[in-house]
Amino acid sequence: MSNTSHLERVAIDLGDRSYSILIGEQLLDAASTWADLPKASAALIVTNDTVGPIYAERLQAALAPLYKQVHTVALPDGESHKDWQTLNLIFDELLGKGADRKTVLFALGGGVVGDMTGFAAACYMRGVPFVQVPTTLLAQVDSSVGGKTAINHPIGKNMIGAFYQPQRVVCDLDTLQTLPQREMSAGLAEVIKYGPIADMQFLDWIDANLDALLARDPKALAHAVKRSCEIKAWVVGQDEREGGIRAILNFGHTFGHAIEAGLGFGEWLHGEAVGCGMVMASHLSQRLGLVDEAFVSRFTALIERAGLPIVGPKLGADVYLHHMRVDKKAEAGEIKFVLIDKPGTAIVRGAPDALVAQVIDGCCEK
CATH class of the missing domain: 1.20.1090.10 (Dehydroquinate synthase-like - alpha domain)
Known part of the structure; x- marks a missing residue:
């Protein structure tokens, strides 16, 4: 069993789209967490009105040394807002702030925030880099990993989206302590x-x-998140776009x-x-x-x-x-x-x- 005081890494092996999942405690504030990300003059933190008040300022402070400008947009919380209207709030912020194609998006929240930020990143100027910072257990073990991004349609869930891989996934186990x-x-x-x-x-x-x-025992959570990510990484590495084995994750x-x-x-x-x-x-x-x-x-x-x-x-x-x-x-x-x-x-x-x-x-x- 891993000791959560040190960092665990799980690699997603997709050739030139490969990236790491970082798992540990106190990752949000550590400078090393954010090292070696794509260079840009601006970053946009996409969060929601539940998670934002708890963690957005800390992430902003951690990113401030790396980007001249760090903007934040808070979406309404919940699956019922995973739609075009809410997605447009991200585009409004990017266009309103004159974001260019190097701007890095940071998805700070659960699965809905991660899916929508990834989809926005895939679409804005035909693709800008993004980083997953999942703050729920579900997002850490599943939705933040593997590049599936989407919004819902009233007729069906996740029917409008794209496969688009993040640059990194940062699973700070401390964020799970504030989960309902x-x-x-x-x-x-x-x-x-x-x-x-x-x-x-x-x-x-x-x-x-x-x-x-x-x-919420930290050691148990660390093992659960790591093993889940290892299995998902193994599956996604074989079948990125769900032509075969990846379907078992459903x-x-x-x-x-x-x-x-x-x-x-x-x-x-x-x-x-x-x-x-x-x-x-x-x-x-x-x-x-x-x-x-x-x-x-x-x-x-x-x-x-x-x-x-x-x-x-x-x-x-x-x-x-x-x-x-x-x-x-x-x-x-x-x-x-x-x-x-x-x-x-x-x-x-x-x-x-x-x-x-x-x-x-x-x-x-x-």
């Missing part, structure tokens, strides 16, 4: 996800250390995105929907004869212990199926599910609508 407990649990969904799809030993470790994670997301879209974005947190979606996906895996009931029971109990919902909202199977058909993974209208082929290995495949409907009805509020 609900956000902590939501992030654990994306940590737990890595076990069934890639590393059952890691799932065993999470099971044994869940109380320490919920209590375990639980097909059901989860349907919950988010069906309820209206922001009603459930993304991690809550994914947690419940993974329970549904494990039930579907069992019905297809891929895993046994013992695995489903153990996995469901872990999700519940993490503080996540294990019963889906009563939307009706037809509503779930409708939203799944506009999911990015659907092909020619056929829904693709990430299922557990055997514990520790995932598979992407279709399933009969009637069977999926049975799973949904069995896993949702009556």
